[in-house]
Each structure stands twice: as structure tokens, then as C-alpha cells.
Amino acid sequence: MSKIYIIHENSEWTIHLTKRLEELNLPYEEWFLDEGIVDLTQAPPEGIFYNRMSASSHTRGHRFAPELTEAVLAWLERHGRKVFNGSRALRLEVSKVNQYMALNAHGIRTPKTIAAVGKKQIVEAAKQLGCPSFITKHNRAGKGLGVQLFHSIETLQQYVESGAFEDSVDGITLVQEYIQAPEPFITRCEFVGGKFVYAVRVDTSQGFELCPADACQIGDLFCPVGETTTRPKFEIIEGFADPIIEKYEQFLRANDIHIAGIEFIRDRNGDIFTYDVNTNTNYNSEAETRAGTFGMLEIAKFFGEELKQLAETAR
Incomplete structure (x- = not known):
């Protein structure tokens, strides 16, 4: 029987969805992708797949969960499975x-933004931006990671040279105008x-x-x-x-x-x-x-309709 497969690495963010799926009596299975294997010689199961991989997965000890998910999505899409928030969505999620x-x-x-790799380059990016106030943030973020407000180049210089500086997990820091x-x-x-x-x-x-x-x-x-x-x-x-x-x-x-x-x-x-x-x-x-x-209820209803259409097509 076809199911709704939920791809993720944080159960605290899926419990509200699975509760709604159960209320609607919809079959589902969770794929917790903190680690695992992808057998490219085998075909994926039938069903629909919902990608909920997070850019902040590394903060929960799941550093390579997005990379594993990328491999899984490529495998699913190659075999023509119906994927919601597929590989293109993941690419935008993590950058x-x-x-x-x-x-x-x-x-x-979007706000004026300069991407930089390296502490000296972060300071140079702020100079090039030319804004009296600006923020820094991580390129691969989520949860407000790396967001700092600065009102001068000098304070930014002090920050990047201090022990408080935290680099983005992908090494790219964004320097952005403050709105x-x-x-x-x-x-x-x-x-x-x-x-x-x-x-x-x-x-x-x-x-x-x-x-x-x-x-x-x-x-x-x-x-x-x-x-x-x-x-x-x-x-x-x-x-x-x-x-x-x-x-x-x-x-x-x-x-x-x-x-x-x-x-x-x-x-x-x-x-x-x-x-x-x-x-x-x-x-x-x-x-x-x-x-x-209720957003999760709307998602559950949406997947219910998609699963119904998949079953009708398979007849």
C-alpha cells in the first residue's frame, strides 16, 4: 500500500503533522535521516514523499543530514516518485x-547582501556594503543562526577577531543591510x-x-x-x-x-x-x-488528496 513518507531529522517538528495524518486515517512512515544508506541499485517504495530537512540540522548533531537527504531525493526523483519540496527546495533551504x-x-x-568567506573578507564586505548599520547571518542557517547587528566597521572587526565569532557551517557569512x-x-x-x-x-x-x-x-x-x-x-x-x-x-x-x-x-x-x-x-x-x-491540518488534507490521486492513477 502506498504511504506518505516524511523525510526529516527532528521529531519535535513532525509530531503535529503525524497527529493530523492519524486523525485523517492516512498511512504514513517517517524517514529519520540523521544517517543511513541509499541503495541506488534498488527502486524506492511507492508513495508520496515530503521533504522536511532543515538547514539547522547541524545544531542537533546531524551535520550531514542535508547531504544524505540530497542523495535520497535524487534517488526518488530518478525513479519518478512524487516528491514535495524536492531537490530544488532543499538547495534553497540550505543556502x-x-x-x-x-x-x-x-x-x-531582498536586502542588499554580500557573501563572504574568511574573517578579513567579512570586514571587507561590510565596507563595500556601505550601510551605517548592517547585520551578519549564516548562509546555511535557520533559528536565527549567526544573526548579529552592527553599527560600525570597528565593532564588526572586534567581533570577528574575538572568541564569540561563530562561522557558518558552510563557511559563508552574509553581510546584509539593516532594514x-x-x-x-x-x-x-x-x-x-x-x-x-x-x-x-x-x-x-x-x-x-x-x-x-x-x-x-x-x-x-x-x-x-x-x-x-x-x-x-x-x-x-x-x-x-x-x-x-x-x-x-x-x-x-x-x-x-x-x-x-x-x-x-x-x-x-x-x-x-x-x-x-x-x-x-x-x-x-x-x-x-x-x-x-491550522497549517498542519491543511498539509495533511493536501497529502490525503495527493495520495488518493496516486491510487487512482495506479488502477
């Missing part, structure tokens, strides 16, 4: 450089089946750890504005509509991405800057309960 280039190709504006928002929040747009589901307002006043998953609690990494608020950190925006949604959907179709969360920030002039694409997106349960809409 913000690839994300930005793909976004720009669809007319989606000053009039209020301390960003917007995250969620998509299932390549279609917009909802937008969530995310408070950044207590730091830039923006993963909405309930399990994500790693403290304050970056405060872009420095204000405080009593509002919930995650709030689903009722009736959100903006022309950017159409561009995002076109971008997702062109890059064979079916499920994603895309984050943007507005500057003081109201201009949108898109800075992150999450192809293993998570959802905040409290925000969803208040709004009465």
Missing part, C-alpha cells in the same frame, strides 16, 4: 544566497500546495528567534528595534492581502516548492524586503488556536 537569487529572479526585493522597521515585527506568509493559507505577525522585540514551532526556545539572539510589547509573539493576521502574495506563489511554482513559510519586513516607507524562505515551515499552535486555522 540563503540561492534563496535571494531565486527571489530576485521573480522581481522580489529599520517602524514597529518591531516581521510578517511570515504560509503556503500549502503552493497556495497562500495565512500570514502571521511575528513580534521581534524580544529577539530574532522566529521559528514558530512550540519547541523552539533558544533565547534572544537579535533585537532589531529594542522595544517591548505585551502582544502575543505570533498573531495570525485576519484578511491579509498584498500583491506580494502573487509574486510568492509564482516563485514557489517556478522552484517546485509546495509547502513553505516566507518572511518579509517593511521599512519606514512601507517597502517590502523578503529575507527568508523556510521550506520545512512550522506553525505556532497558540496563534492557530486563536484564529481557528
